[in-house]
Amino acid sequence: MNPTASALLLTAPAAVPLAVAGVHALAGRHPHTPAAIAPAPAQARRASTEGTVLVVEAPRPEPTPTTRRRDWAGLVSPCVILTCGSLLAAGIVDDGPRSAYSGLLRADALTAWMLLVVGTVALIACGTAPAYLRGERASGRATERTVWRYHVLVQAFLAAMCLAVLTANLGVLWVAVEATTIVTAFLVGHRRTRTSVEAAWKYVVICSAGIALAFLGTVLIYYAARQAGIAEAWALDWPTLVARANDLDPAVTRLGIGLVILGFGAKAGLIPLHAWLPDAHSQAPAPVSALMSGVLLSVAFAAVLRYRVIADAALGPGFTRVLLAAVALLTLALAAGLLLSQRDYKRMLAYSSMEHMSLIALAAAIGSPLALSAALLHIAGHGLAKAVAFCASGHILQLTGTARIGRVRGLLAKAPATAGLFGLAVAALMAFPPFSLFASELGIARAGFAADAGLSWATAAALLLVLVAFAALAARTARMLLGAGSPGEESRSALWPLMLGLFACAALGTALGPLTDLLHAATQAIGG
Secondary structure: OHHHHHHHHHHHHHHHHHHHHHHHHHHHHOOOOOOOOOHHHHHOEEEEEOOEEEEEEEOOOOHHHHHHHHHHHHHHHHHHHHHHHHHHHHHHHHHOOOOOOOOOEEEEEHHHHHHHHHHHHHHHHHHHHHHHHHHHHHHOOOOOOHHHHHHHHHHHHHHHHHHHHEOOHHHHHHHHHHHHHHHHHHOOOOHHHHHHHHHHHHHHHHHHHHHHHHHHHHHHHHHHHHHHOOOHHHEEHHHHHHHHHHHOOHHHHHHHHHHHHHEEEEEHHOOOOHHHHHHHHHOOOOHHHHHHHHHHHHHHHHHHHHOOOHHHHHOOHHHHHHHHHHHEEEEHHHHHHHOOOEEEHHHOOOOOHHHOOOOOHHHHHHHHHHHHHHHHHHHHHHHHHHHHHHHHHHHHHHHHHEEEHHHOOOHHHHHHHHHHHHHHHHHOOOOOOOOOOHHHHHHHHHHHOOOOHHHHHHHHHHHHHHHHHHHHHHHHHHHHHOOOOOOOOOHHHHHHHHHHHHHHHHHHHHHHOHHHHHHHHHHHOOOO
16 A cells, blocks of 8 residues: 555545545535424424413424435435545455554554444444434424534534544643543533533543643643653654553653553543533433443543553553453443442433443453453444444433433333344344344453452452343333333334344454454454
8 A cells, every 4th residue: 555545544534534524514504494493392482362272383394305304414424434444454464554644644454444443333323413403403402503503513523532542642642632522521411401511521631630630641641651761752653652662661651651541530530530420421412422331432442442552562461450450340330230229311321431441451460362352352342333322312312301211111112122232232232142242242251260369259250240230221211112002103224233233243243254364463453
């Protein structure tokens, strides 16, 4: 692959979403017909005449063809990300990593794997967005202006995540992860209700504290690199730091790595800075929750995996092993306990994300090739299943008008297709075969029991906590799906992305096929 083609493939995943965001921003400058959508019957104006309440229903304007095209234009970016990820994966497996712009952008096997995950989850989220936004408009919860803002922010969100996985410079990595915080804060508060604005502020404050810790850690790694004689231009270059890790000061490196793990761990939903996650994921629009839970958490943890390689080379594996195992078990215990008392199905899915990220962290703590391969497979499987679950939950919320588990009954009778896909997604999250989470959790368990005695006990404790989470998810999902009900209206156009996600998750659990070599190469890239 020539340098020009490599530069194009490394640039496009971040540049194209920014270009699409720019197109949406320019389109938003033109006046819209109407500025607000007419209210739904439940929100219609009421007038009282001699004690009689009259409900005045205004007609619901249908989205114009231009509006529909703008809604579907969001699929351009996921397709480009998937295409670039696939081409990079093919080249990397054959010829090794690619770089451009003097090493600022670099793609190894882990980069290609993460791009494929980001692109696939984005395809599911952006594919369900038109039907979701149509429901929001019809119910009066969205106007053309808020939809325009939604599209701009989602595309900027995708660009920031792609930059985070493509850059080889740890400073740019920090900037990209911070950019995701800024962009998604506006998406969490998209509806501008009291609870959504409160969740957005909570998200900003907690994640900013975490990112500040990651910044301090990055500065300390830079200081250690400069003290080791690494040139200023390369002091935050990941391949250079990995190659010169033995020269880094152990005390400074230990402190820097600890701060980085806690800081980026906050974005990954790990203890102690995890409290933003259930509020933000439950208040954000469903496609945004799918992106945040499905890939943002994993992108943040991919940064932890990068730093882990440096730490293990500079300090030995013991430091990150103890830190990651402790964080994983504490997060898993908290998530399992909160799942038992959960009454909101979107928050239930958010706590499930904490459960799965803790399993990925445990696999990183184990650190064997089997464990790291299982962690990467778990990242992909969790992203697919959680994207389907959150997108389906958005349609369930529009159908039932409530996120309370106790008020939702008989979904299989009311909306059999949506309910069935939601149930299958939860089954995938509970690691039922043939979904890939079964294979990845089995791999993590095997690797844990094959490790030393301390990790074996940690793995056993983790499996017990996973069983608690399994029981909580099963009981609450069954309560929502079963029971009597009258058939309701379902959006058929929103079903194909959900079916695609479940099919991909099941396919990964059955056979990796052409992804086998890429997974092995990605495992080697992070020290497996």
